[in-house]
Amino acid sequence: METINLVWFKKDLRTFDNEALNEALKTENVIPIFVIEPDLWKLPDHSSRQWEFVRECLIDLNNSLNDIGLKLIIRVGNIEDVIKEFTERFHVKGIYSHEETGNEWTFKRDQDLRRFTKNENIHWYEYRQFGVFRGLKTRKNWSRKWEQHMSQELINDPRRVNYFIDIPSHNLPSSKSLKLNLDKCSHRIQGGRKQGLNKLYEFLKYKIDNYQYSLSSPLKAFDGCSRLSPYLTWGCLSVREVVQTIRRTKKRGSRAINSRLHWHCHFIQKLESEPELESREYHPYMSGIRKSNQIFLKAWSQGLTGIPFIDACMRSLNSHGWINFRMRAMLMSFASYQLWLPWQESGLCLARKFIDYEPGIHWTQCQMQSGTTSINTMRIYNPIKQGYDHDPEGIFIRTWVKELQYLPSKFIHAPWKIDLFHQDDSSLVLGKNYPFPIVDPIISTNTARAKLKEIRNKPGFFDIANNILEKHSSRKRRKSKLKKKQNNPVLHKQLTLKL
Template identity: 40%
Template sequence: MINVVWLKRDFRLNDHAPLYYSQKHPEPTLFLYVIEPSYWQLEDTSARQFTFISESIRSYAKGLEKLGGFLCVRRGDVVDVLSKIHHKYPIRRLFCHQETGNNWTFKRDKAVFSWCREKNVQVFESKQQAVFRGKLNRDHWQALTSEWIESDLLSVPSKVNSLLNFHSGLHLLESYPGNDVLIAKGAQQGGINKANSTLQSFFEQRIKNYLFGISSPVKSITCSSRLSPYLCYGVLSLRAVIQQASELQIDRRHKSGFLARLYWHSHFMQKLESDTSYETHAVHRSLVGLRKGEFDHQNFERWKNAQTGVPFVDACMRMLLQCGWINFRMRAMLVAYASYHLWLDWTKTAAFLASTFVDYEPGIHYPQVQMQSGTTGINPFRIYNPVTQGQRFDPKGEFIRRYVPELSHVPDCFVHTPWLYPSLKTDCYDKPALLPDDAARQAKQRITQYYKIHVNQSETHRVIKKHASRRNRQSKKPKLSNHNNDQLSLF
């Protein structure tokens, strides 16, 4: 008989419940990661994510080996892989972390746990975020979260009882099973050493300017934590990072701002855990038809390829495509521009953006996309003015010129609105199909008209009861505005 530690998005040794509890039993443990080709064929996955995961798994394997443990990597369907293992080495217990992923991983987990019940394999599933399964009264979430975050961290075993005495299948990580070529040349690297050095440099230096630069696509590179991919794939323990941050002796504003965002990390993931339809349908049922039947494929392609004709929007998208990361405010602007100015259905833009993010966390991504697209029914409509945003965060156009070199000849006074520049080289950079102010005005008219006919207030109250933060309850009708104020910036 053996135990299995099934790795999914938890590539670390410290504060790792499956590893810790598996060693409380006498049976040897098989440490398993399965590369699932079907997952990597999805629209919201990409080569850049696989590269980061592969780097993190190799780092994990090195750390595990120092404890006397060895990693088994296989490729295929998890149930099929477990069945083959069970046939040769009967599995007694399966240890894993709870995952709040997309619908595909949710169905995959259900299939695995069903197989375990059929084979009488005990399942031990542990939390790695403050996310709670089953029926949840949202009024109790904050107390449950605090209790989990303040609980003791789990230590790394001094030695592990491993089934294998060598790593098996690591070479499979060299072959990406998907079809896309969305590689980010400037992406962060995976692995525990990179994670720890990023965490250390943030706590020692960058956090001192945290709130001063997280909204700017330029300053955020050196002011934000840059921990998101390491938390996303469990290379770092969220609970450990929160506890360490709480002990820092630094300016209270920056520490509180960072800690608040770590709490919001689980707050948004709880939304998807409580309602899996966040990925596919408007959470406010009255708003399901808001943009249906009006999808402009040409606008979608221009947005995806950073050719909208709005310089700040295109520069942000090009940075994201190149680096696999951009700060939260600019992510919000990209979503809002697609949803309002281009009037694109959020489900398609959400899947594409997910694939561009190295730090794609479904539980944060889909609730945020719906919030920025105006389909929650309980949040203000965030119609960002992309020209104003650019002038505020890139007044001299240095960021724009770095990523949109076609505008290098345009003077500062026209770089945010090149369609007004008489000498613009139109053969290399087109003006937007509809100017931002006109597009925003049109979006407001559509929303106002739709609300008058379709929105049900009882549905709004249902969404508030199930998903709204209890810190600031509001049941008012969402407001229409050009959004220029600072937003919550996750990492």
């Protein structure tokens, strides 16, 4: 029986700087596999738009493997059954993959697989994908470890191998055959390493100098941001190669994006260290404080809240599968505070919309923007002020909320203020072709602030918060313990509802 190594591709869909592939090729002949797991893809944080992106990535990966004399073997099912299939034909010496910080399902799958491979006497080797460290007990020296990982020499594409075995591969299924709910994403970017490299080189050549000035406004972000996040999420590009490529440019803006790549791993490390944070609040006092409201959730998800800037951002996200970070934070903040929705429900809704859904970043950010971490500033974004700040003429709103495209600029951010008896555009009828606000933004904000203040004033709140700070904060930034009262007039001015 022939001895082989299996390379299990998961979210490292590239051959360049792929340690698992490189190490597997050192000892035995290799068979690369990708397992499409229907039980994973039917989960509520996955979607057809994500699968279609991954499908394109897999086609590109297979082409890269063909270039070095290998073929990607596709299987639909579960990983244990796939391994059993190969053990019937080969002596599987080892399984090689990257360390994945995924959702609860992938975490349990990997635990089960570890027991299975141990019982079958198969070695399973996992390699670091990001600057995230498994088994880390403290954040002390985390930044130094991250820097060491990012500075390691990149691993070139493997040399062409002489081993090629013609094993039949399953066809890549469509979203329909996977029984995924079809969600139209007409402006989605294309998947694959070639597309990712094009985005990277385009960014470095034309955009990086003005990067930090394009982050906040959705008017600038679609053209000014790197748009690399989906390619990092699915491993078409390695974080390490992007960090090193950007550092070599030494252009204005390189420090800004390097910082964000650092924070990318910082947040994933939180979920790696405490997987329960996908569904459980950081602070126990914040557990169960919000109530489900399916009417509010549906209106928010469809961009029909009656708050124009919120609706424009959500409709743009629905169409692109991406939106800039500040607008993500605002959408989550609005759902959590003004609509008072549980972050788990609104978080799932956003997760399946994002092509770049990365559980470690997503769920820790959902909690951060919902105030449940207890160690971050409570950010209650004023969506009307955000609109004035980042879309002053209403260009973005008119692009995505067509019902308001002829409304005068002075009313575009708050159409309910218009005098319906003297408006120039008689076609706009609030409550008919565009909804009234589903909540009063001022009253709902004040109500949320009062509720959170009451919780934070409970005995022992800040003792627990400081324990959370000790476990999860960056040692590079943390200088003192949390105090019961923090005054920041600049921040207050930014977040206040007073325009």
